[in-house]
Amino acid sequence: METARQELQKVAKRIQPHIHRTPVLTSRLINEIAGAELFFKCENFQRMGAFKMRGATNAILNLSADKQKKGVVTHSSGNFAQALSLAAKSLNVPAYIVMPDSAPEVKKAAVRTYGGQITECPSTLKDREETANRIQEETGATFIHPSNDLDVILGQGTAALELLEDHPDLEILVSPVGGGGLIAGAALAAKYFGKDCKCIGGEPAEADDAWRSLKSGKIETNETANTIADGLKTQLGDQNFPIILEHVEEIIRVSEDDIKEALRLIWERMKIIVEPSSAVALAAVLKEKERFRNKKVGILISGGNVDFSRLPF
């Protein structure tokens, strides 16, 4: 499957003028605690503060000029809404964002700042899908899914690709698992650009749909999702699940306390702001130390958009 390799390289080249190449940081102290050599790919320093900028940019660039003119639409209340808005604005494309009317005002304001046009609707999935459909019909805009879209997946995969370019000898790559876009892209990058590099997921035990999906072989859902890792409450989709099933070695579940401890460690010791979802990958490494002992491990820090009024410490 040489094509996936070439495809990832093509995507990296395509989005490169529109995104930051983010730095890779290390911490002697966290290495000592983990008993491994960790390399943090800092997508919290990405434009808009998260890796989602990569996938959004790629999805828009991949549209025809005619489709670009008509715009893009998505439903999201999180980072993808902001990412699609900013990517669209940078590329001079209209962005229509469907948000639940219950979404925090601060998130709506952020989308507006980035130029997204918000349509509010009731917060059920059915309402959001219907609203997005209506906008598509009215405007001719193209729907872009936050995680279950191959262009988005390949875009997200470029974060892992860059990390492997900087550190080709990584033995394991650890990614948080939410909707599955980031880990599916990372798994492809590890497979096609690593030297026998495994891809492992970290997931909150409170929203362990992906862990159960790997067990059962079909896409599972969460009945509840009481986790501070609010970017990881979503479930896998039919585009990313087959990739995850084939290329992800294992998913490690972590408790809320594990997440908070890892979050605090990153903030206190690395002096960088990362969102709780980002700490889940480090939490997985610290939970199963034997699995990672003395290994070179890449860790995807997914983003840094934090609501400071709701800190867990």
Add this chain to the structure above:
Amino acid sequence: METARQELQKVAKRIQPHIHRTPVLTSRLINEIAGAELFFKCENFQRMGAFKMRGATNAILNLSADKQKKGVVTHSSGNFAQALSLAAKSLNVPAYIVMPDSAPEVKKAAVRTYGGQITECPSTLKDREETANRIQEETGATFIHPSNDLDVILGQGTAALELLEDHPDLEILVSPVGGGGLIAGAALAAKYFGKDCKCIGGEPAEADDAWRSLKSGKIETNETANTIADGLKTQLGDQNFPIILEHVEEIIRVSEDDIKEALRLIWERMKIIVEPSSAVALAAVLKEKERFRNKKVGILISGGNVDFSRLPF
């Protein structure tokens, strides 16, 4: 005065193996807000989390082997206590730290982690000085002042020196003002390594002793110091004041709200953890925008040691 120039270079070379060369970060968005081009020298990424590591290391390295063997002593409840402890530990030198018995347990624990030997005493200056004197007599250790010591001042100055090496065309360098060690060192670096680069201080209006000292021409004190910039409550000393008087262009006073706003901007937009004292320099730039309009401005981010249980937002 070629000697100060040579002296600074010698110090930079001497401490270089023992400290990090910290990165210089920029933010497009904060540039837009400020109307200037800002370069942040990130000493929050320094070892131990603050620039104080530089001065402490230089002061110890400058002692004779015999004096090093007998150790160093200081009284401090802040970053300098931790810096002297870690610098001493790295250089295999005993460090005696006098701390008020009222100091937070978390600060005492940090000093112990870095190998400092704590002696507690009542929190008056008189008690602290007497305790430090007694330890000097008993152990033969050398007293190192956190800011009013020429070796410490020159050590701190290397942060500005590195910034000017990276960006030789800076027109203004802005430093927070507390005990005066950092700004005195920065002013010397600007004078001897800048191209007509001015040095300006930022100071909390609630602890504006340095601003008043520049006006009156003598060292003033603070009767109260109700500021979240807790590293800036201290006053100038006879070693650093003459340097500040001669080489610092101006001190800009900022309100507590100015500091909080600048702090939030750095956390939210740059995604880095800096302590409130560090935000005072940016607050000064944002307060007097006309003074900095369209200029290339270096900003010293002094440190990133934050008590997360006492955040102002």
